[in-house]
Amino acid sequence: MLVAPAEFARQGYHATSTGAIARRVGVSQPYLFRLFPDKRAIFVAAALRSLEDTRLVMEEAARALEGAQARHAVAQACTRLVMEQPDRLAMQLQSCPAVAAAEAAGDHAFGEAIRGGWTRLWETVHMALGADADETSAFLARGVLLNV
Numbered sequence: 001m002l003v004a005p006a007e008f009a010r011q012g013y014h015a016t017s018t019g020a021i022a023r024r025v026g027v028s029q030p031y032l033f034r035l036f037p038d039k040r041a042i043f044v045a046a047a048l049r050s051l052e053d054t055r056l057v058m059e060e061a062a063r064a065l066e067g068a069q070a071r072h073a074v075a076q077a078c079t080r081l082v083m084e085q086p087d088r089l090a091m092q093l094q095s096c097p098a099v100a101a102a103e104a105a106g107d108h109a110f111g112e113a114i115r116g117g118w119t120r121l122w123e124t125v126h127m128a129l130g131a132d133a134d135e136t137s138a139f140l141a142r143g144v145l146l147n148v
Contacts, residue, residue: 004046009090013043013098044113047095050088051117055124057081062128070128071139078143092118093144 003024007016018039022029036042061077062070081089095118099111126136 002046002049004042005050005091006087008043008046008094009087012094013039013101016043018042040110043095043098044110046091047098047114048117050091051095051114051121053088054081054092055117055121058121058128059124062124065128067130070130071135074125074128074139078146082143082146 004021007021007024010016016039018032019029021042022032025032032042036045057077057080058074061073065073095114099114102108102110122136122140125140126133129135129139
């Protein structure tokens with residue numbers, strides 16, 4: 001299990017302590033900040049890792065499949081993720097309010113990388129579902145709702 005995504009998934013961006021992450025990893029907080037410049041960088045890395053891992057699961061599920069078979073395989077993979085790795089998907093959900101708060105405060109750079117991760121996930125599902133934008137949007141919306 002990855003520590004930072006699990007901590008952010010449970011507590012959200014603002015309530016998560018970098019000290020708690022460091023303790024769970026087994027390093028000092030100063031050492032953690034030698035690896036990452038700040039809490040925001042840790043959060044972005046955790047969110048991107050979570051999104052990329054999910055994207056790869058979806059991509060693998062749809063590999064060499066088309067149409068209804070691809071939709072079914074991707075849906076099954078999504079359901080497995082919700083059941084088996086809820087922290088991964090909860091981390092993704094935490095990225096949305098964190099980005100929204102940063103954007104509202106005028107910090108647009110914070111969300112650029114995370115939006116890129118969401119875009120790559122959307123594009124992977126989009127292609128797996130036959131490049132139908134309405135179907136992709138509905139599928140991902142149902143997935144997020146199921147996760148919530």
